[in-house]
Amino acid sequence: MVDFTHLHNHSDYSLLDGLSKVNDMVKRAKELDMKALAITDHGSLYGAIKFYKACKEAGIKPIIGCEIYVAKRSMLDKEAGVDKNYNHLILLAKNEKGYKNLLKIVTASWLEGYYYKPRTDLQLLEKYSEGLICLSACVNGFIADPLLQNQDDVAEERTIKLSKIYGEGNFYLEIQKHIDVPPQEVANPKLIKLSKKLGIPLVATNDNHYLRKSDAEGQEALLCIQTQTTLLDKNRKLSMISSPDFYMKSKEEMAALFADLPEAIENTSKIADMCNLEIPLGKWIMPHFAVPNKLSAAEYLKEEMQKGLTKRYKTITPKIQERVDYELSIILKKKYEMYFLVVSDFVNWAKNHGIAVGPGRGSAAGSVVSYALNITDVDPFYFDLPFERFLNPDRPSAPDIDLDFADTRRDEVIEYVTERYGRDKVAQIITFGTMEARGSVRDVGRVMGMPYAGPDRISKMIPPGWQGHAMTIDSAL
Structure with a gap:
C-alpha cells in the first residue's frame, strides 16, 4: 500500500496566492486518507494554530512549516534594484524547539529582513536550525534557481552548506513534477544528479495551492487579482489553466507520478515520522507586573x-x-x-x-x-x-x-x-480582511476582461452585510 505525505501546501493564508481554506484543506486530506499533512504558507505562520487544531480534530498529524524567502545577499541588504529578488526554502518543525526556532526566523524576517518580502539569510538559519527539517523548495528554490542559471557549482556549494546547517537526515532536495512547467524539466535531472553526487536524499512534493483539479480556474483568477493582470494577458508567468496541476493529489497519483523515484515518495513518510510537534494550547500565561514594596x-x-x-x-x-x-x-x-x-x-x-x-x-x-x-x-x-x-x-x-x-x-x-x-x-494581534461578495464580483469581472459597468451592476444587486456578518455570494443567491 502506498504511503505518502504532502509536505508543501499553501492555504489562503498565503495571501492572494493560496485558494485552500485551512479547514477544507484538512478535510480533503482526510478524504484522501492522509495520516499527516504540512502547512507551508509563504513567509508566515498565520494559519498554523488553526491548522494544528483542525488536524488534531481530524486525527491527522499536523506538521507546522513555512516556505521562507531567502535573500540573495544578507537579509539586512536592501539596495534598490539589487536586493528585490529572493529564493525559497521549506522549513518544517520536528518538535517544540523547532517550532520556537521557526517562530524566531519568521519574526526576524518581518522585523529585520523585510524588503518587498519578509526575508531571511543563511546566518539566521544557522543560528536557529535546531529542531527543523529543510527542503529545497520549488523551481525558485535556493538550490534549483542556480541550477536553472547553469551555476551548478553554486547549487552544489549551497547544498553542502544547508546539509551542514541542518545535519544528516534533516536536509532534502525537493523534486516536483507539474505539467507544462519548463523550468522543472531542466531542474529535475540536475537535482537527481546532485542528490547522487552528494548523497543528499530526494523528497517528492506537489506545490499545492488548491484542493481539486477543477479549482485551477479559481486559482488563476486569484493570481490575476494579486498581480493586477487579466486572464487575457498572455504574458503571465504561469497559467494554472494550462497547468492545472497544483492541487492536492492522492497518494496513488503521487506514487504514479514519481514511479521512477520511489525513494522520494518514501522519504515523505520518513519526514512525517520525524515531525512530532505538540503545542501546549489552552494555557494562559499572564504578563508580569513588577509589584512594589515586596507585596504579592x-x-x-x-x-x-x-x-x-x-x-x-x-x-x-x-x-x-x-x-x-x-x-x-x-x-x-x-x-x-x-x-x-x-x-x-x-x-x-x-x-x-x-x-x-x-x-x-x-x-x-x-x-x-x-x-x-x-x-x-x-x-x-x-x-x-x-x-x-x-x-x-x-x-x-x-x-x-x-x-x-x-x-x-x-x-x-x-x-x-x-x-x-x-x-x-509585546505583540499586536493581526486582523485579516477578506474580499467580500461585492468586491469579489467586481475583481473577477475585471480579471475576465469585462467592462467595469457590468460587474459593478451585478455587485450592487448583492445585499450588504451587517456588523460582524459579511455577506457571501452563496447567501446572496
Missing part, C-alpha cells in the same frame, strides 16, 4: 483597588463591599491579578498624559474592580451591570478588556507598554 500581586491589587474605591464612592456601603469581595475572590482564584494590574498601569499612564481613553466598552464595564482601578469610567451599580458577563466563575474563558484610545495618540500608549514590559513581550 494579590495584596497590591487589593491595596490599589481599595484606594480607587474610596475615590469612586463617597460611602462604601455593605452592598458595594460585598460586590467587591465577590469579584476579587473570582479574580484571585483564577489568578488574573497580574492582568488587572498591567491594564490599570497603562490605562492610568494614558490618562495622566492627557490621552483620551474610552469610558468602557464591552463586558469589562460590569466590573467594580475595573471601575475602582480607573480602567473604566462606568459605575456598574448605577447601570445595574452584571459582573458575570465579564468574568464568569463557571467558564474557563479569560477576561477581555476592550479599550479605546485617541487615534492620534494610540502609538504613544503602545510605545509605553513596549518600553515598560519589554519589546520581546
Whole structure:
C-alpha cells in the first residue's frame, strides 16, 4: 500500500496566492486518507494554530512549516534594484524547539529582513536550525534557481552548506513534477544528479495551492487579482489553466507520478515520522507586573483597588463591599491579578498624559474592580451591570478588556507598554480582511476582461452585510 505525505501546501493564508481554506484543506486530506499533512504558507505562520487544531480534530498529524524567502545577499541588504529578488526554502518543525526556532526566523524576517518580502539569510538559519527539517523548495528554490542559471557549482556549494546547517537526515532536495512547467524539466535531472553526487536524499512534493483539479480556474483568477493582470494577458508567468496541476493529489497519483523515484515518495513518510510537534494550547500565561514594596500581586491589587474605591464612592456601603469581595475572590482564584494590574498601569499612564481613553466598552464595564482601578469610567451599580458577563466563575474563558484610545495618540500608549514590559513581550494581534461578495464580483469581472459597468451592476444587486456578518455570494443567491 502506498504511503505518502504532502509536505508543501499553501492555504489562503498565503495571501492572494493560496485558494485552500485551512479547514477544507484538512478535510480533503482526510478524504484522501492522509495520516499527516504540512502547512507551508509563504513567509508566515498565520494559519498554523488553526491548522494544528483542525488536524488534531481530524486525527491527522499536523506538521507546522513555512516556505521562507531567502535573500540573495544578507537579509539586512536592501539596495534598490539589487536586493528585490529572493529564493525559497521549506522549513518544517520536528518538535517544540523547532517550532520556537521557526517562530524566531519568521519574526526576524518581518522585523529585520523585510524588503518587498519578509526575508531571511543563511546566518539566521544557522543560528536557529535546531529542531527543523529543510527542503529545497520549488523551481525558485535556493538550490534549483542556480541550477536553472547553469551555476551548478553554486547549487552544489549551497547544498553542502544547508546539509551542514541542518545535519544528516534533516536536509532534502525537493523534486516536483507539474505539467507544462519548463523550468522543472531542466531542474529535475540536475537535482537527481546532485542528490547522487552528494548523497543528499530526494523528497517528492506537489506545490499545492488548491484542493481539486477543477479549482485551477479559481486559482488563476486569484493570481490575476494579486498581480493586477487579466486572464487575457498572455504574458503571465504561469497559467494554472494550462497547468492545472497544483492541487492536492492522492497518494496513488503521487506514487504514479514519481514511479521512477520511489525513494522520494518514501522519504515523505520518513519526514512525517520525524515531525512530532505538540503545542501546549489552552494555557494562559499572564504578563508580569513588577509589584512594589515586596507585596504579592494579590495584596497590591487589593491595596490599589481599595484606594480607587474610596475615590469612586463617597460611602462604601455593605452592598458595594460585598460586590467587591465577590469579584476579587473570582479574580484571585483564577489568578488574573497580574492582568488587572498591567491594564490599570497603562490605562492610568494614558490618562495622566492627557490621552483620551474610552469610558468602557464591552463586558469589562460590569466590573467594580475595573471601575475602582480607573480602567473604566462606568459605575456598574448605577447601570445595574452584571459582573458575570465579564468574568464568569463557571467558564474557563479569560477576561477581555476592550479599550479605546485617541487615534492620534494610540502609538504613544503602545510605545509605553513596549518600553515598560519589554519589546520581546509585546505583540499586536493581526486582523485579516477578506474580499467580500461585492468586491469579489467586481475583481473577477475585471480579471475576465469585462467592462467595469457590468460587474459593478451585478455587485450592487448583492445585499450588504451587517456588523460582524459579511455577506457571501452563496447567501446572496
